[in-house]
Amino acid sequence: MGKKIFFIYAAKYVACYTCHIACKDEFVDHSWLPYSEAQPDYGPSFISINEVERGQFPKVMICYVPQPCMQCENAQCLKVAKDGAVYKREDGIIIIDPIKSKGQNQILRACPYNCIIWNEELCIPQKCTFCVHLLEQGNKEPRCVEVCPTRALM
Amino acid sequence: MPLPGEYKSETTFRSFYEKGEALDTPSGKIEFFSQRLHNHLPEDKERAPVPCFAPSLEGHMSPLAEKYTLLLIAPHARYSFHTQGENASWIRSIPLHRVHKNGYDYWPIQIHPSDAKPRRIKNGDLVKAYNDRAAVILIARVTQKIQPGAVFSATAGSYDPVEPGKLGSIDRGGAVNLLIPARIMSKNAPGQVTQGLIQIEKYEE
Numbered sequence: 001m002g003k004k005i006f007f008i009y010a011a012k013y014v015a016c017y018t019c020h021i022a023c024k025d026e027f028v029d030h031s032w033l034p035y036s037e038a039q040p041d042y043g044p045s046f047i048s049i050n051e052v053e054r055g056q057f058p059k060v061m062i063c064y065v066p067q068p069c070m071q072c073e074n075a076q077c078l079k080v081a082k083d084g085a086v087y088k089r090e091d092g093i094i095i096i097d098p099i100k101s102k103g104q105n106q107i108l109r110a111c112p113y114n115c116i117i118w119n120e121e122l123c124i125p126q127k128c129t130f131c132v133h134l135l136e137q138g139n140k141e142p143r144c145v146e147v148c149p150t151r152a153l154m
Numbered sequence: 155m156p157l158p159g160e161y162k163s164e165t166t167f168r169s170f171y172e173k174g175e176a177l178d179t180p181s182g183k184i185e186f187f188s189q190r191l192h193n194h195l196p197e198d199k200e201r202a203p204v205p206c207f208a209p210s211l212e213g214h215m216s217p218l219a220e221k222y223t224l225l226l227i228a229p230h231a232r233y234s235f236h237t238q239g240e241n242a243s244w245i246r247s248i249p250l251h252r253v254h255k256n257g258y259d260y261w262p263i264q265i266h267p268s269d270a271k272p273r274r275i276k277n278g279d280l281v282k283a284y285n286d287r288a289a290v291i292l293i294a295r296v297t298q299k300i301q302p303g304a305v306f307s308a309t310a311g312s313y314d315p316v317e318p319g320k321l322g323s324i325d326r327g328g329a330v331n332l333l334i335p336a337r338i339m340s341k342n343a344p345g346q347v348t349q350g351l352i353q354i355e356k357y358e359e
Contacts (some may be wrong), residue, residue: 017250017251019250045247053181053298053299056298057301060298062297062299
């Protein structure tokens with residue numbers, strides 16, 4: 001099994017937030033155990049989007065940089081997690097175990113990209129799972145990649 | 155509905171271009187000067203037979219601009235269809251759509267730094283946008299995307315008055331349509347006016 005990565009074509013990325021809605025649709029009220037619990041209805045999804053503004057009026061350049069989990073080679077969240085709450089699969093995808101990670105908010109703070117969100121209701125850190133539950137059902141892509149209208153996410 | 159049996163879809167003006175068939179205008183050609191508008195509505199200065207500049211009744215050149223110095227531009231919203239679905243929790247989570255502050259999701263207004271600085275407005279401050287019609291509480295987004303003298307806020311915010319039932323209550327839902335004149339483009343042509351003069355000040359809760 002090859003390593004799974006996101007490829008983001010930033011020039012095509014227009015911040016239409018379709019990936020955000022798709023992520024909400026996939027995870028809100030759906031717990032995909034053992035990989036992920038349900039995502040909160042309100043608040044950030046597993047893909048956050050940073051707006052970068054450069055220049056001065058009338059010459060302004062706006063870039064939108066999507067930031068899903070980077071699935072780091074040398075992951076900080078993996079190092080700080082206790083009792084194996086964060087683990088790396090053979091295909092490179094890092095998973096936060098929703099049961100073992102309960103209450104471990106040091107995992108949230110460890111992420112240098114602020115990609116992990118805190119689920120207040122269940123008291124667990126959550127992040128992008130690369131939709132592993134879909135990949136195991138035979139899908140080739142996570143939901144956000146499937147729905148991207150400009151094919152900026154690949 | 156089933157289409158007529160013989161129907162074949164065709165690009166607009168194709169028969170005019172290829173066969174020279176007359177168009178549905180008095181001259182049968184493409185008209186730069188509209189004879190119909192000239193004959194039927196000669197008094198309409200805002201929709202003249204030849205498109206031309208018409209001064210805005212509420213713009214930077216009108217007398218009201220001395221009192222209300224900023225021109226509010228209010229087009230359609232990017233992340234909702236008017237107010238439809240605007241307040242749904244997934245859409246409300248989009249930080250470019252609504253900005254969360256002190257337990258409420260406020261509607262953003264874009265303002266240039268040169269307009270924000272004399273008013274002591276910083277990025278993420280609550281502001282009151284007002285004119286003679288109404289007052290709306292919005293959240294400031296100080297940005298270079300908008301030109302000085304103009305402010306930008308989309309029209310999709312739902313009405314949520316601070317004191318419900320009271321006449322003239324301030325709105326905090328972001329319904330900037332309250333600030334915009336009710337008139338249409340010309341009395342003979344539809345097209346809602348989407349700009350109005352306003353003033354902005356910092357709002358303290």
